[in-house]
Amino acid sequence: MSIAVSGVVLAGGLGRRMGGADKGLVMLDGQPLVAHVLARLVPQVDEILISANRNLERYRAFGHRVLEDRIGGFAGPLAGLHAGLSAASHELVLSVPCDVPGLPADLAVRLARGLGAAGAEAAVARAGGRLHPVFCLCRRELRQGLETFLAGGGRRFLDWLESVDCTVVDFEQPECFGNINTPEDLPRT
Numbered sequence: 732m733s734i735a736v737s738g739v740v741l742a743g744g745l746g747r748r749m750g751g752a753d754k755g756l757v758m759l760d761g762q763p764l765v766a767h768v769l770a771r772l773v774p775q776v777d778e779i780l781i782s783a784n785r786n787l788e789r790y791r792a793f794g795h796r797v798l799e800d801r802i803g804g805f806a807g808p809l810a811g812l813h814a815g816l817s818a819a820s821h822e823l824v825l826s827v828p829c830d831v832p833g834l835p836a837d838l839a840v841r842l843a844r845g846l847g848a849a850g851a852e853a854a855v856a857r858a859g860g861r862l863h864p865v866f867c868l869c870r871r872e873l874r875q876g877l878e879t880f881l882a883g884g885g886r887r888f889l890d891w892l893e894s895v896d897c898t899v900v901d902f903e904q905p906e907c908f909g910n911i912n913t914p915e916d917l918p919r920t
Contacts, residue, residue, distance in 0.1 A: 733824060738776035739815030740768055741808045741865065742829035743784040743800055753786050753894050755829035757911065764911060766831030769793060775839035778820050779917070782811030802878075807886045808865050809877065816874035825868045830910045834866070835902055840866035845900035853897040859905030864888040866908065 742755035742765055755765035763782070775777060779795040787888070790797045798818050800810040812826045823846070825839050835841070838856065846854040846868055853869035855862060865888055873895060880891050 734843055735778075735821040736823045736825050736843065736868070737780060737813060737815065737819035737821040737871075738772050738774045738777040738839070739780045739782055739798075739819070739824060739826045740765060740772065740829050741782050741811040741826055743782045743808075743811045743814075753783075754911070755781075755783065756786060756789060757830075758888045759832055759911065763784060764832055765790070765793065765829045768827060768829055769788065769795070771832075771834045771836060772825075772827060772838075776825060776837070780815050780818055782814050789850070802881050806881060807888075809881060809886060809888055809891055812867070812869075812888075813874065813877050813881060816869075816871050817879065819871050820873050823868060824871055826865060828865050828910060830912065831866075831908060832911070833907050833909060835904065835907045838866060838902075840870065841902070842866070843899050845898050849896075849898035851898040852895045853891060853892060853901050855897060856902055856908065858902040858908050861905065861908075862899065863908045864892055867892070 756763045781790045781795050781797045782813040783790045785798050787797050798814040802810040855864050856866040
């Protein structure tokens with residue numbers, strides 16, 4: 732890539748729909764979900780940060796910096812993005828969830844193109860007519876505004892995106908955004 736991007740894998744949730752399991756460490760085809768995500772994301776970005784709030788040593792074993800939320804109480808994916816924006820080495824920060832093993836191999840470059848073309852503060856993916864707000868490329872300078880949003884009780888990614896200058900980038904393969912939320916979502920082998 733011609734522009735530098737920090738990638739943040741959001742793995743800090745409670746996994747309620749997964750029976751409390753740490754979703755990033757749930758096994759798929761002999762590897763944790765986060766390993767599948769990392770395999771897709773590493774070639775696209777210049778730095779990887781993993782947002783996690785438990786099993787920190789297991790996440791560190793993947794060889795990337797692991798961040799805990801700076802906002803307490805498992806405040807959701809926005810708290811993970813906030814931690815990423817606070818620690819990122821680059822001006823652009825791409826967030827992805829830990830439970831989407833087939834994320835697009837051109838996610839970063841396409842979101843960056845959309846962001847640049849629109850002159851926006853953030854860009855999000857849309858596929859199959861559905862917005863995927865957690866697949867977000869944003870400018871690091873949004874950290875303070877996000878911190879204020881979280882301090883005011885804001886938790887929904889889409890609500891925060893509506894408060895910034897955000898553009899939408901269309902992707903043709905909705906299956907690339909399929910996530911694994913429950914044990915039933917895991918393919919049977």
